[in-house]
Amino acid sequence: MGTRVLLVEDDERIRQALGLALADEGYDVVETATGEEALEVVDPDLDVVLLDLMLPGIDGIEVCSTLRSRGDLPIIIATARSDTADVIAGLEAGADDYVTKPLIAGELAARIKALLRRRRPSGSEDAPGSSELRVGDLVISTGREEVERDGHRLHLTHTEFRLLIELVSARGDVVTREQLLQRVWGYDYFGDTRLLDVHVRRLRRKIEPDPDDPTLVLTVRGSGYRVGQ
Template identity: 65%
Template sequence: MDFSVLLVEDDERVRQTLGFALGDEGFAVTGAASGEDALDLLSTGRFDVVLLDLVLPGVNGLDVCRTLRARGDLPIIIVTARADAADVIAGLEAGADDYVTKPLVAGVLAARIRALLRRAGRGGEALRGGEVLRCGDLDIRTDTGTVHRDGVRIHLTGTEFRLLVELAGAAGRIVTREQLVRRVWASDYFGDTRLLDVHIRRLRRKVERDPDDPALIVTVRGAGYRIGT
């Protein structure tokens, strides 16, 4: 089946060129030239993933990202020409699952989209055969992609959920940073672990009783992370 992509990009030439290229990769692409247009389309239509430029007229990409994340767990990939740490981290902290930098290669971007859709459970891939993992006082239900504490659901994005499953599945063993990036994002990112750092912070804010003193997602200095008991 075709997956629907909302491409939010104010440069018409880039929007058309990338739209055609992703179409050749099997995606159904709808373009939006501004943040306002994107929010309108998302209010009336259904999309599987959003490609979101940071620099937009009117409502900027960061505000669009925050609005979408407040609405739910729709997968979001930030597209930016500015690869410095501040811009990338700002996009991820706003709720994006991933980021790519311009100039874009359609085949590489398509692979990243498919990997993100698999993490979000929209690509037909089941996690660990539908088992229930216990992590401290959390119940992680891999068949439904949900996490509960005391019967109350904790809402995670697909990426946050996959990260938690990887840690919980290791049953207290250390998982290195490189292993987590490779398993969750299906990439080595050439040593770039900003994605992991931000998602660990976001995940801790949701699942730890005290995010400043984490007991579930434990940092093993110089090695990686392990799940607490």
């Protein structure tokens, strides 16, 4: 079975052309025109959601946070402009990646591939079986993709988890933004760093005792991030 993509786009011609091109790339495309419809048709067989933020009715941000509250289904948001607040809002709402219009099937396919690659259980390279890493009072189990503090499980998305693992594996060395984008998002980064910044913010909100005064994920001015020991 091919990868199943849910395409949420209100403009019919774009939806048709994109659906056609994605199908041509080998994807199994489910098309919907509204957020309500999208929330109805979501099923466990879906692999990724491609979500336009500008929708009639329930808007994309809300659809995004609803989907995120239900589970860890990868979400790529589509936005008209890369430098608007909706990109941030969408990423804060839990999207894993974003693309700017006009949407191009080939580019989308690359993003989807990268996103799904990092979703797959990372058995081969990272962790033989289940190894445990510790940072501060966090216990990270690489095999089960779980993070615990004092026995309580913290719920991280796959993307957030990968980000944390990349930082922790550097053992306090600086990891540049480019390296993080390359390793976590997996495509040749050449653009902006908003994606990374928002994910770091999300990660901090989940793992830092005080997100405004981070002690685990530290910013290195002008270059990247490192993990605090």
